[in-house]
Amino acid sequence: MTMFARFDPHARGTAAEVAVRVAGESDLTRCADLACRRNGGDQDLWYSRLAVDQADPERLLVVAEIDGTVVGHACAGWQHFDRHLAHNVKDGWYLTGVIVEPDSRRRGVGRHLVQARLDWLSTRADRAWYFASAQNEASLQLHREFGFSEVTRTFEVPGVTFTGGVGVLCVRAL
Numbered sequence: 001m002t003m004f005a006r007f008d009p010h011a012r013g014t015a016a017e018v019a020v021r022v023a024g025e026s027d028l029t030r031c032a033d034l035a036c037r038r039n040g041g042d043q044d045l046w047y048s049r050l051a052v053d054q055a056d057p058e059r060l061l062v063v064a065e066i067d068g069t070v071v072g073h074a075c076a077g078w079q080h081f082d083r084h085l086a087h088n089v090k091d092g093w094y095l096t097g098v099i100v101e102p103d104s105r106r107r108g109v110g111r112h113l114v115q116a117r118l119d120w121l122s123t124r125a126d127r128a129w130y131f132a133s134a135q136n137e138a139s140l141q142l143h144r145e146f147g148f149s150e151v152t153r154t155f156e157v158p159g160v161t162f163t164g165g166v167g168v169l170c171v172r173a174l
């Protein structure tokens with residue numbers, strides 16, 4: 001699995017019947033497998049990270065299914081940044097970590113995963129934040145459709161390095 005989907009505004013898949021639900025403990029192995037295949041690294045480490053998101057009542061881990069199979073997942077929650085290490089980012093409610101398995105892309109799964117998290121956030125917050133590599137045009141386009149707009153490309157999130165070196169910080173009112 002490569003890091004980013006190839007940006008292609010014209011390629012479209014067949015719209016799928018997508019069901020999004022809150023992830024349970026039994027989804028973690030599948031989610032860790034997707035994260036590991038996309039991001040690399042250790043599957044057990046991904047499992048542990050996702051387990052923290054899944055168990056935290058102040059975070060949301062959702063999975064998307066097509067025909068009963070989990071084909072993607074995504075997370076949202078409050079991000080608190082170390083003020084000595086962070087630069088130009090605010091603590092707040094962020095959409096984080098959306099992944100759709102390559103064979104199921106371009107069928108509306110990503111869109112469902114964004115919508116479900118915005119619905120959840122709208123009961124908690126007045127704005128949602130999101131960041132991505134400037135090279136991740138597919139993700140930026142998906143979020144642009146939901147009204148996210150660019151705030152800055154000059155910022156640092158502790159622990160995050162962007163492929164290509166440049167990230168885009170975006171915000172949207174809820």
Ligand SMILES: CC(C)(COP(=O)(O)OP(=O)(O)OC[C@H]1O[C@@H](n2cnc3c(N)ncnc32)[C@H](O)[C@@H]1OP(=O)(O)O)[C@@H](O)C(=O)NCCC(=O)NCCS
Binds near residue numbers: 006145
């Ligand atoms: C980004 C990602 C989550 C999108 O998931 P998806 O299920 O393919 O997205 P959708 O089918 O819901 O696409 C919705 C819209 O987003 C835009 N979009 C999504 N993928 C795109 C691509 N490869 N090229 C151009 N536009 C794209 C399009 O406007 C699309 O609408 P359309 O298909 O009607 O043209 C998926 O490509 C992925 O998992 N990428 C790897 C992980 C990643 O980069 N995550 C984001 C980290 S910030």
